[in-house]
Amino acid sequence: MKSVPVVLLSLCLVMSCDPDGGDSTQDGGTSQDAGSNPDAGTGQDAGSNQDAGSNQDAGIPDAGTTPDAGTAEDAGSITPDAGTAPDAGSTPDAGTTTDAGTIPDTTCGVPYLGDPNGALxxxxxxxxxxxxxxxxxxxxxxxxxxxxxxxxxxxxxxxxxxxxxxxxxxxxxxxxxxxxxxxxxxxxxxxxxxxxxxxxxxxxxxxxxxxxxxxxxxxxxxxxxxxxxxxxxxxxxxxxxxxxxxxxxxxxxxxxxxxxxxxxxxxxxxxxxxxxxxx
Incomplete structure (x- = not known):
């Protein structure tokens, strides 16, 4: 009869019984006690993509989408905003043949013969x-x-x-x-x-x-x-x-x-x- 307690004690040591002889699983601490993913922090607690900042929180829109940073219209399109050919100066603006110089008047009433810039x-x-x-x-x-x-x-x-x-x-x-x-x-x-x-x-x-x-x-x-x-x-x-x-x-x-x-x-x-x- 004296050998029984020794055997039980040995089992207790192996299974980590508490000194009161309670249930080892509950006393030693389950995964819940030691901290399951929910205790230590699930994706929700520790910060899921939502907590840490999803694309919405960290935010492509917040940092500036293409419209926020400036669309082609906001930043200024090349052709209208930078100046079209007429804005920068078309051939008529820079001077047509008439603007740059017409056939000159003469002193005797006979019209100029040909092109003033041509070779005689x-x-x-x-x-x-x-x-x-x-x-x-x-x-x-x-x-x-x-x-x-x-x-x-x-x-x-x-x-x-x-x-x-x-x-x-x-x-x-x-x-x-x-x-x-x-x-x-x-x-x-x-x-x-x-x-x-x-x-x-x-x-x-x-x-x-x-x-x-x-x-x-x-x-x-x-x-x-x-x-x-x-x-x-x-x-x-x-x-x-x-x-x-x-x-x-x-x-x-x-x-x-x-x-x-x-x-x-x-x-x-x-x-x-x-x-x-x-x-």
Whole structure:
């Protein structure tokens, strides 16, 4: 009988009985006593996602959603707010061709020929035996004519003139003796007439608007001033001399006015002595 208490005591020690012999499970403390998840703090107590702050509490909206931080409208869209092409300055705002500069007025009432910003250009012409003008190109005949003041000249002008103020232009014509380099020249100031195509020229009826190059009596050239090649130079300038263009052609002067050819050849021959009789 004495062995029984020893056995019971041993069992008690193994099972952690309390000294009063109460129920071991309740006395030693269940998971509830030691602290279950609810006691120590469940997701609710310790702070679930809701307590610690859900997305709502910690808050994407609180920190600022895209609308709070500023939508494209709030922050300012690029095109309307930063300035559209018209706001920043479109081509019309910066200046159209009309705004930046219209065709300038002229002083003689003849409209400007062409584009003020364009390159000056022209072609050469001369009065012929019938006192009407014809174009000159390399190798052309250049008529030697008797002017009102006497002697013999060639009337040289311009046509197809473009990109210049037609008022008060300066026309210089010169004929050069190729072997010696000697030159005869004449400069005129004239208003060009405007044609329907917008280009200009000398007026044929106004021979004073042409360069009257003095040729004969021949006291300057080493050769006859007919049936020989000479170099013709024409220079055109606007009245302010902002635009200048020179052109050069090789031509053949000719005494080809009917009824005047014999006298012309006499005073235009090489070595002519002033005052010598001519037929």
């Amino acid at each position: 250009d022209f072609k050469i012409k001369a009065l012929g035996p019938d006192w009407t003008s014809s174009p000159l190109t390399t190798g052309s005949t250049l008529t030697v004519i008797e002017p009102i003041q006497g002697g013999r000249v060639s009337f040289v002008g311009v046509y197809d003139v473009v990109n210049i103020d037609p008022c008060g232009v300066k026309i210089l014509g010169a004929l050069r003796d190729i072997p010696t380099g000697r030159v005869q020249l004449d400069a005129r100031t004239a208003n060009l007439q405007r044609h329907p195509d917008g280009r200009g020229s000398n007026i044929d009826a106004d021979d004073a608007s042409f360069s009257n190059i003095p040729l004969c009596p021949n006291q300057w050239s080493s050769r006859d001033l007919y049936d020989q090649e000479y170099e013709l130079v024409v220079i055109l300038k606007d009245r302010l001399e902002k635009k200048v263009l020179q052109k050069t052609l090789t031509v053949r002067p000719a005494c080809n006015v009917p009824g005047e050819d014999a006298f012309c050849r006499c005073i235009c021959k090489a070595g002519y002595v002033l005052g010598s009789p001519c037929p």
